[in-house]
Amino acid sequence: MEVKEKLLEYLFFLSGISAIIILLAIILFIAVTGIQFFQEVGLSEFLNTDWNPTIKPPKWGALSLFAGTFYIAAIAMSISIPTGLLLAIYMSEVASSGVRENLKPLIESIAGIPTVVLGLFGIIFLAPHLSSLFGIPLALNALNAGILVGFLAIPTIASISEDVLGSIPRDFRHASEGLGATKWQTIVRVVLPAGMGGIFASIMLALGRVIGETMVVLMVAGMVRAFPRSILDPVSPITATIASELPETVVGDLHYQGLFALGLTLFIVTFMINLLADIILERYKRRFGR
Amino acid sequence: MGYIQFIALLMLTISVAIGGCISEDEEIVVIKGSDTMVYMVSVLAQEFMDKNPEGNIIVSGGGSGTGIKSLINGLVDVADASRPIKESEIKKIREEFGTDPKTLIIARDMLAVVVNPSNSVDKLTMTQLGKIFAGEITDWEEVGGKKGKITLYGRQSTSGTYEFFREQVVEKYTGKKEYSASMRSLTGNTQIYDAVSSDPNGIGYIGVGYVADMVKVVKVSEDGVNYYSPFDSDAVQSGKYVISRPLYQYMIDYPSKGSVLYNFLKFEVSEEGQKIVNEAGFYPIFKVDREHNMESLWSKID
Numbered sequence: 001m002e003v004k005e006k007l008l009e010y011l012f013f014l015s016g017i018s019a020i021i022i023l024l025a026i027i028l029f030i031a032v033t034g035i036q037f038f039q040e041v042g043l044s045e046f047l048n049t050d051w052n053p054t055i056k057p058p059k060w061g062a063l064s065l066f067a068g069t070f071y072i073a074a075i076a077m078s079i080s081i082p083t084g085l086l087l088a089i090y091m092s093e094v095a096s097s098g099v100r101e102n103l104k105p106l107i108e109s110i111a112g113i114p115t116v117v118l119g120l121f122g123i124i125f126l127a128p129h130l131s132s133l134f135g136i137p138l139a140l141n142a143l144n145a146g147i148l149v150g151f152l153a154i155p156t157i158a159s160i161s162e163d164v165l166g167s168i169p170r171d172f173r174h175a176s177e178g179l180g181a182t183k184w185q186t187i188v189r190v191v192l193p194a195g196m197g198g199i200f201a202s203i204m205l206a207l208g209r210v211i212g213e214t215m216v217v218l219m220v221a222g223m224v225r226a227f228p229r230s231i232l233d234p235v236s237p238i239t240a241t242i243a244s245e246l247p248e249t250v251v252g253d254l255h256y257q258g259l260f261a262l263g264l265t266l267f268i269v270t271f272m273i274n275l276l277a278d279i280i281l282e283r284y285k286r287r288f289g290r
Numbered sequence: 291m292g293y294i295q296f297i298a299l300l301m302l303t304i305s306v307a308i309g310g311c312i313s314e315d316e317e318i319v320v321i322k323g324s325d326t327m328v329y330m331v332s333v334l335a336q337e338f339m340d341k342n343p344e345g346n347i348i349v350s351g352g353g354s355g356t357g358i359k360s361l362i363n364g365l366v367d368v369a370d371a372s373r374p375i376k377e378s379e380i381k382k383i384r385e386e387f388g389t390d391p392k393t394l395i396i397a398r399d400m401l402a403v404v405v406n407p408s409n410s411v412d413k414l415t416m417t418q419l420g421k422i423f424a425g426e427i428t429d430w431e432e433v434g435g436k437k438g439k440i441t442l443y444g445r446q447s448t449s450g451t452y453e454f455f456r457e458q459v460v461e462k463y464t465g466k467k468e469y470s471a472s473m474r475s476l477t478g479n480t481q482i483y484d485a486v487s488s489d490p491n492g493i494g495y496i497g498v499g500y501v502a503d504m505v506k507v508v509k510v511s512e513d514g515v516n517y518y519s520p521f522d523s524d525a526v527q528s529g530k531y532v533i534s535r536p537l538y539q540y541m542i543d544y545p546s547k548g549s550v551l552y553n554f555l556k557f558e559v560s561e562e563g564q565k566i567v568n569e570a571g572f573y574p575i576f577k578v579d580r581e582h583n584m585e586s587l588w589s590k591i592d
Contacts, residue, residue: 054447055456055468128488137441137489140474218477223446226471234474244446244477247356250382251363 027267034264037257046261049227051236053245053255060258062265064227068142068235069211069266071228072221075146076153076210081203083150084157088199091158092165093187104162111155119219122148127220134232140222142235148220149213153206160205164198165191197281204277208270214239238266317550319347323357323370324450325478326399326497327537330570331370334396337566338557345550354450361540362386367551369540372399372450387542394587395536396558398573400498400520401455403533404483404505406490411435413509413517416532420463422493423455425470430491442473443482443494451479454535455495495533499571526573536579537572544591552591559583 038046041060048061087107091100122144130139168191176186192199222234223244242259249256321331328351335347352360357369362382375391383391403419405411411433414422421427422440431437445452452475461467476482482494487504498520501507509517512532518525525531545552557563564574575583 050471052468054453137439137491138474138485223475224472225475236475244475245448247352247359247448249355250359250379253378 030260030264030267033257033260035261037254037261040254041258041261050225051241052225053258058255062238062262064225065236065238065241065262066265067228068221068237069239071142071231071235072146072149072217072237073207073210075143075231076150077203077207079147079150080153080157080206080210084154084202084206085161085199087154087158088161088165089187089192091162093183093191104159107155107158109155110151113152115152115213115215116219118148118152119216122216122220136232138222139232140220141233142221142228142231145217145221145235145237146231148216149210152213152216153210156206156209157199157202160202161195161199164195164202167198168194200277200281204274207273211266211270212239214243218243238262316344316346319345319368319551319554320366321347321349321368321370321539322352322360322366323368324354324372324537325351326372326449326451327351327370327397329499330397330537330567330572333570334558334563334566335554337562338554342550342553345554347550347554353446353448354453355448358540361391361542367541371538371540372535373454374538375540383542389542391540391542392544392587392590393541394539394555394559394583395575395579396539396555396563397537397567398526398575398579399535399537400526400531400573401451401495401533401535402498402501402520403493403495403508403510404486404501405493405508406486406488407504407506408490409435409506411508412506413511415511415514416459416463419508419510420459420461420466423460423469423473424464424466425472426464426466438491441489441492442470443476443485443489443492444469444473445482445495446475446477451495451497455533458535459533497571527576529576534573536575536582544587547591555587 045060046062048059049063050059050061051065052059087103091103095103123140126144126147127139130141130144131137172190172194173186176190177183181189217237218240221237221240223236223240224234225236226233228235242262245255246259249259321335328349332349335349339345339347351370354369354371354373357366358371358375358379360366361369362379364386375393380391383389403414409430411430414433418427418433422433423442423444425442427433428440429437430440444455447453456467456469460469474485476485476494479496479500482496483500483502483505486492486494493508501520507519507521509519510531510533511517516530518531520526520531520533522531526534539555539558541551545555558567559575559580567574
């Protein structure tokens with residue numbers, strides 16, 4: 001019995017540690033190649049706005065690309081956060097269990113739509129409508145990409161937040177209602193603050209999904225080198241740039257390393273977001289004493 | 291138990307079937323590269339294999355850069371390219387294989403400049419065209435059309451078409467080394483076709499094989515007097531239509547006489563092969579191309 005227990009313990013330890021090792025290996029792989037790039041090209045050049053690696057001499061300004069990613073993420077989050085949260089509150093606090101049991105799998109199935117299909121939808125359906133709505137030629141731009149990616153992120157927020165709200169003890173609500181609070185007051189003052197930690201985590205997960213999404217943005221973001229001045233301009237987000245340019249590079253050359261440098265920077269940005277989220281979450285937990 | 295036996299039987303059947311395919315005495319040639327050429331080369335390969343069952347030719351796309359990269363990495367036998375190989379790529383091949391790449395021109399491609407059918411502009415000089423794609427002319431009014439901001443549609447930077455048009459139109463006629471930063475990079479001829487057909491102010495460049503009714507082809511001129519269309523066969527053959535480029539195949543070594551690859555290359559530039567080239571929407575090779583092939587390839591083998 002004891003041998004078996006020890007064996008199982010090792011097995012769990014091994015699977016836990018292997019996940020960490022694989023993660024570290026990936027970071028190391030990206031970082032080594034990315035840093036080689038920065039030894040050749042200065043950081044000040046990387047912070048220009050013109051990314052044009054195939055001309056002579058090549059230009060390595062990545063700011064336009066980051067602006068593209070930022071625009072799309074901002075639009076996507078301003079769509080997915082309110083929609084996702086309202087859906088979560090509705091499912092957990094308002095809907096009957098029958099409605100909830102049907103609605104939840106339906107929302108989660110959004111996450112199962114192949115992104116290439118969603119991209120096609122953006123090209124064929126959304127683009128012409130946005131074009132006539134805003135009076136612009138061919139609406140393959142940050143707005144189109146942001147709407148689609150925001151749609152993709154809804155199930156992450158709705159589903160996880162619903163789980164979080166559902167796990168808050170019934171006593172909280174009973175106590176609140178016992179004190180004479182209305183349903184609305186209970187939701188806003190008691191349930192949401194109690195679940196804030198989990199809701200915040202779901203939003204961070206969704207943000208990670210939004211920033212990392214590649215296929216949809218590659219298809220509908222428009223892919224233009226110029227710095228975007230508005231959300232109606234076409235953009236080249238980081239992920240799409242890496243995906244479209246990597247097949248052209250010869251392994252090990254400066255362009256190849258430059259794309260890894262983009263990946264590394266993107267990784268650092270998402271890592272910072274997660275770190276920041278963790279810190280905020282920790283403070284919040286302390287305040288509520290949970 | 292019956293279930294497992296069924297699976298075992300199924301796997302046995304599959305492995306026998308696969309074994310049967312491989313055990314035939316055939317020579318495999320892998321070709322990869324230019325998206326512009328992939329359809330044409332596939333048809334050539336299919337016709338060739340129908341006549342020569344001992345050869346198996348596998349053709350795929352991905353872009354000229356991708357094809358040459360695969361050649362350098364040793365993954366393919368032949369790289370299709372719609373642009374000449376770059377000096378940096380030749381250097382890589384020398385480092386890897388200690389020899390220069392070998393080349394054959396198999397067809398001529400005319401790029402057509404296309405606009406929306408509702409656009410009143412139907413001809414441009416090469417200088418105007420270069421300035422439009424360099425971002426120096428930004429409104430249709432400046433080239434005799436109705437007022438409206440020009441939207442540029444081009445290919446992604448992995449494309450041979452992208453580099454060819456940049457060098458031979460933008461740089462040659464304006465001196466500018468790059469496209470306008472506001473050009474949209476699309477991933478294929480069809481995408482440019484779709485975009486231009488739905489955008490009244492759009493302009494783009496596509497291979498003539500991709501031209502159809504929903505777009506209008508613009509005639510171009512070098513001297514500003516005589517304008518030519520890429521569908522004018524005489525103008526094309528005499529070189530008066532200037533947005534013309536050879537389509538190449540690159541390999542590392544000279545194919546040995548009598549091998550499947552050698553026979554296939556011969557077939558591509560034969561009268562029959564060139565007829566297929568024409569049916570696929572491209573032009574047969576010019577006299578200068580035949581001379582190039584003779585000097586760079588055939589004279590070294592035959």
